[in-house]
Amino acid sequence: MHTNALRKSLILTVVQALIVLYTSLILWQFCLRHPEVRDVCDIGQMLFWNKKWAWWFTAVMFVLNNTFIQALHVLTGAKYVNTLIGGETTAISCQTVTIGFIVAILSWIASLPRTFGVLSHLGTGSAIFTFVSVILAVIFAGIESHPAGYNPVPTTDPLTGKVLPSGAPIVTVIPLATTTFVSGLNAFLNISYTFIGQITLPSFIAEMKEPRDFPKALWACTILEIIVFSIVGGAVYAYTGNQYMTSPAFGSLQPLYKKIAFSFMIPTIIFLGVLYANENTVVGWTVWAGILLATWILAFIIANSIPFFSSLLSLLSSLFDSFFGFIFWGVAYFRMRKADGAVSLIKDRTIRGWLEGILNIIIILTGIFFLTAGTYATVQGIIDEYEAGTVGRPFSCASNGI
Template identity: 65%
Template structure:
């Protein structure tokens, strides 16, 4: 769907459809956008749509709203619950400033990638970009493909592990974690069957909704319970600091910063999303809407949970800081659709195009 393993830009048929890294300037038209004039290769895009008109599976079918839903599901995920920990290390003020700063940098780079993809609609994934940047080198394409596959595989593994930990927590059963780790990908396999992002967008909407409910409940529970998990009179009431506490090491500070950064960074998948949009010129709407939502949700959830948990009792993810087991299980349970969807979605971003 995103990574075409049979990619061969030297084929004449593919060159006729997708162009050879761009098109004749005479076939390009200039269209205004909120980020300046964007050159859109309408000729190549038109050929792609014309070819797909008679295909059983049509890829360029995503609206900007559906693409926004996919982006929401990618970014609004379990990683949100690590922001309270990051703020406890960095301090509330630097943490919030870095959240906004990283969001703006990611938005800028995302729009840069979007502009590039508009100029070159033959680009279908980050591997094509790697090949283009290194003088049409097939080695560069495969090297980028390996990194793309590893990135997505490790992210899938993370969510499988978290899903297994959830099943262990909920069941209290002695079943091996490895067995539980196998259950999550098996379930996710059936959700990964839709071949297009347009088909996945409906599940993405559900995933993002349940994630929002999960973090909202966790935030409310953190505020209404008397004490966080692990509270003792010796440690005292939660301590909240505006700036890093004395003794904070460079390693811990950098870990917190990278934790924030990695939650925002997902540009590696953006060319795949743009390649399946019917009107790729509208992608800026999707990524801008998601960025605004990210800043609001990440900042509020991180700050509020940190304020009620403090430095002494903070865990990552912050579900572990909830003192009431019922609160913890209820809030975490709403995250399960997201875990399943992300394990299902990442194969789509490295799947084979039909």
């Protein structure tokens, strides 16, 4: 979890899940109307007056979104290895940068097989391992005597002079008075990233034997997400409190527990990054491998330029989820209603027409809010972290283990 208020985070979790459910159903309806759609780039062109610039704009955003997600997995892979090592070591030159580069190369190799059949099996395995990992995190948070970093009395860092977290875990039902707009919005952006994945759905719907069965899988996935994320996030927070929460949350566990739970994330670290590297091309395998290598090198650079997990998540949400999680699907709704001859709020005077029209306007405005205020909050949060000295510098050799 990435916020300091249990009730707020649970409400946002449910609300975000339901918004993603609704917009995914809009996307599905749009794909059924346009079976020629192959990916989100085609949808982008259709939504914005069938202009070629809209296809290219969507394609650039699509590739950047995927590359940033690859960067997140490079960063997480380096965090995992450094966590296992347990700190600084002289055995590896420029420790974090070297490990991140190795993770990027391994991920590139794993990206080369590119059939949906292979990816579906890898995705299923990754989901199972992730479930085991988060359940172990909950169990360990409950059985350990104290969260990592626990101090019974107030303590000051001898190097920086800053007061370290201390005392029993403090669990609040509402946000603390010290919660700023920047920190609160960044927390929401972190939660949103976990749910928003509509960018991949057009390709999967196109590959389904019976696309009309898509809502069954969507409903099952949404219900399980709400249950798992709410229980896991709430339970870990309840045992960890405001002072000792980390991002990712594995860092709040004692060293042995942290290493065990984090280890089950290995398939997810590698194969979900691979999923987002799986872009289409019509040229041969050599060029395909070169394109993938370029995206992973760019991901490596991004991971080392923004070397902190929470802020990279927020940047992803603000720049890309604003379009692919909200704006596109609100526009898609109105485009479909226009094709039906009844644009809500104008011609459709039914209660449902008014409510759906208002809802989709809110969805579009939410996306604009993510893009503007969200980007501001993310950038300001990064600046604040650098000024406070709580994060490492770009391309730092120091361990980034949790």
